Amino acid sequence: MKSMPQDGLVVVCKKDCETCVMTQDVYHEIGQGNLPVTIYSQDDPHFPDENVIYDQDLEVSFNLDIEVVPTLIRFENGVETDRTFSWDRAEWERVSAVNGLGLGLIDSKPGCGALNVMPGTLERLQVKYGDTGITARQIEIPPLQDDIEACYDRGWTDGLPVVPPTPERVLRMLNGTHRSPSEELGLVPPNRVSVTVQKVAINAVMAGCLPEYMPVVLAAVEAALLDEFCMHGLLATTWFSGPVVIVNGPITKKIGMNSEGNALGQGNRANATIGRALQLIIRNVGGGKPGGVDRACLGNPGKYTFCFAEREHDSPWPSLAQERGIPNEKSAVTLFAGDGVQGIMDQRSRDPESLAKSFAMSLLTIAHAKARMVSDAILVVSPEHSRLFGEANWGKNKLKEAIQSFTMTPGEEVVRGAQGVTEGMPEQFKNATLPKFKPDGLHIVRAGGNAGLFSAVIGGWVASGPIGSTAVTVEIKE
């Protein structure tokens, strides 16, 4: 920090401020006491006169933590002992210990915002002069090289352009969380590398997140690293699945997530970038890339990003997070190892039994029409469909039980070779009656626009449960 007077008064002002212009003579009047006066100008080396120090790079303003100009500070024995800002005669007389200041002026007038706290400037100054707590390696991109192309060249992207993670952007992203940049969240597969909050922030910048999404991204990362979610296997599998992120609670409204029309589709920044940030972290921190440890035979478009919110505000049901033990007023993310979206059309059912049977018939085809208790699934129920259950007082559990019972199948119809198809369940199930899902294998989430008698199936990884992935829910720490 540039040296401040041992004993003296410091004024910080700018020309582009009526109050500073109005009070410019006062800066000399305070020199009538026994303390020397140093005047710093933020925007003009000639204002208020030629004797000012031009704080062109705003280093002094930043280090003095100036928020409003004019600001008057008193130093004694090298430390700040008093300060006032804006114009208030009594205050200026008190801090300067000089009476009769600005006698021709009105008694008080508000000042103006200081240049060092203008949007964008503060982060630049923090990076240049402050202690950001960011310790990640800095990579210098030479002049004339396109920074987005540089990110591609280094293999940092999922195929779409990323926002270049400059120190200023990363710092702004870190302002979205109270957590320390160096806090470690766990080991990211496949390389089992410890991921810190700042690495999450860097990848969140690249994904296009806003800082206020950070608590959701951090919770999604923590969820992905839980052992029962089995992110390593999910990445490595030849199957289609990737992490599907479902967000519940008040934060979904605060950050403007989409739970309504096109909730599973494109167009909402929070939905799009939170899911993408998680994938970029697996890629960049964990080293998990297609063709490397990601061995997907076909993959699915949701592996770019698959994140949405549950439509809770007019739901007849408790939310997914509430079902999974999260208190009402809290927010949470649930991760599910899921594939793409398969539509269910039912525009004719007018009673819950018929619609539940429709759902069951559609859910039966997940993974294979003869597969039983193999994949888990999410059933995304639209508002028009859920209304039918709400009016009949069918809760989520009753619907799940009905679906399970409608899927019950004699083993002899689904064992290997049955129906002329070699694929199927092992012979040992021939005499059993089999439901489609394991207990707790079917999750119900409500989302979608007001119109559309359609719901959706998100089939899950064929390695579900203890042998593979179990859905996990983590509370979001705001």
Add this chain to the structure above:
Amino acid sequence: MDQSTILMDPTAELSPAVRERLPRLDDLQGKTVGLLDISKARGDVFLDRLSELFKEKGVTVNRYRKPTFSRIAPAKLKQKIVSECDAVIEGLAD
């Protein structure tokens, strides 16, 4: 863009900060090698000899030529080489 840009490393920092090279070929067996003449004097002499040596080893050789050494290769030529070859050798100087 007269200044360099600083980017924060999003990775585990296990690899060098400089851009990594594409993976090299393990061997040339059954591979196709492109020889790119950039139209500099005697580049053909150098590449002709390489071609002989490769052919002795049973490597398939494709020959390509840039219209002029003074400009970067046209996109169509680069795409043709990428589509047809496993590796490329470029004769860069006189």
